[in-house]
Amino acid sequence: MKLLIVDDHGPLRGLLGEHMERCGFVVDQASTGRQALDALEMSRYDAMVLDMGLPDMDGIDVLSARNASRNGPVPCIVLTARDALESKIAGLNAGADDYVLKPVEVAELEARIRAVLRRSSHGFIALAQGNLSYEPESRHVTIAGKVLHLPRREAMMLEELLRSAPRLVIKDVLEERLYAHSEGVTLNAIEALVSRLRRKLESAGASVRIDTVRGLGYRLVAEASQHVQP
The missing domain is CATH 1.10.10.10 (Winged helix-like DNA-binding domain superfamily/Winged helix DNA-binding domain)
Structure with missing residues (x-):
């Protein structure tokens, strides 16, 4: 399974990437919305982890643009602050499959990624x-x-x-x-x-x-x- 992690906070992005690689995923990383959209055009991903607060564009814009990418929609989990209720609602309404609150617990994120994958068209069928x-x-x-x-x-x-x-x-x-x-x-x-x-x-x-x-x-x-x- 191939995963795209999009977050402008380098240490957190690296931590999440290392954990998911240890769990058996192939991981690409992006620090901006533009990098994320370019990656979605170049590769097919099984899931995306998306920070809603990116430096160059809103996470909602990335969610909207992923639906039009040539590789099709990608199951997405958004990262959002605990007090950002509007951000959580906006992300889900824009098509996100789930959300995880910051600060992120990597074990919870992994579990939610696997749950989203099981529900998606790339689900775990023998x-x-x-x-x-x-x-x-x-x-x-x-x-x-x-x-x-x-x-x-x-x-x-x-x-x-x-x-x-x-x-x-x-x-x-x-x-x-x-x-x-x-x-x-x-x-x-x-x-x-x-x-x-x-x-x-x-x-x-x-x-x-x-x-x-x-x-x-x-x-x-x-x-x-x-x-x-x-």
């Missing part, structure tokens, strides 16, 4: 292909009923492929979904990730495999299908 089953919330993977333990990034890769299967997932899209903008990504990072995941699926006896479409990307297909070798 994904399955062939004898492979994956539960996004827990990253629990089973093949023919046996658990397959995967590191975080490999599990995220599997989720992206499962959500699109059997359609092709463009390599650049995978890179965008699996890595934050601030992370340095080597040229062969995605290839290496696919290679490791492919070997593990094969060793575990999965009835699906990852096909490579040269120069474009990857797709998850049933073993009986015609395939392209990398």
Whole structure:
């Protein structure tokens, strides 16, 4: 799951980002409304945490603009001061899914993000292909009923492929979904990730495999299908 945190207070934004990364999210950060809108245009996020008091524009404007972004509306939790009743009401009326009061309790924020995700169209529904089953919330993977333990990034890769299967997932899209903008990504990072995941699926006896479409990307297909070798 990919998260955008928008807050002009650097230490708080960094604290929230570090916590959510430890919880398994890929996190991008923005300190202004303009940066947030640019990020929403460039990437698809599963949720956004939005401070209502930004230096260059009102949080309401960001909420309104997110609905018109090319990637579509993003579930949003607004951050607001305890005494800012009007701000809370305005945020909810503008389409926010929930709010958290400042000073922020990171555990509460995490719980509210997960609750919003469960209610959204990106909710935690088990994904399955062939004898492979994956539960996004827990990253629990089973093949023919046996658990397959995967590191975080490999599990995220599997989720992206499962959500699109059997359609092709463009390599650049995978890179965008699996890595934050601030992370340095080597040229062969995605290839290496696919290679490791492919070997593990094969060793575990999965009835699906990852096909490579040269120069474009990857797709998850049933073993009986015609395939392209990398």
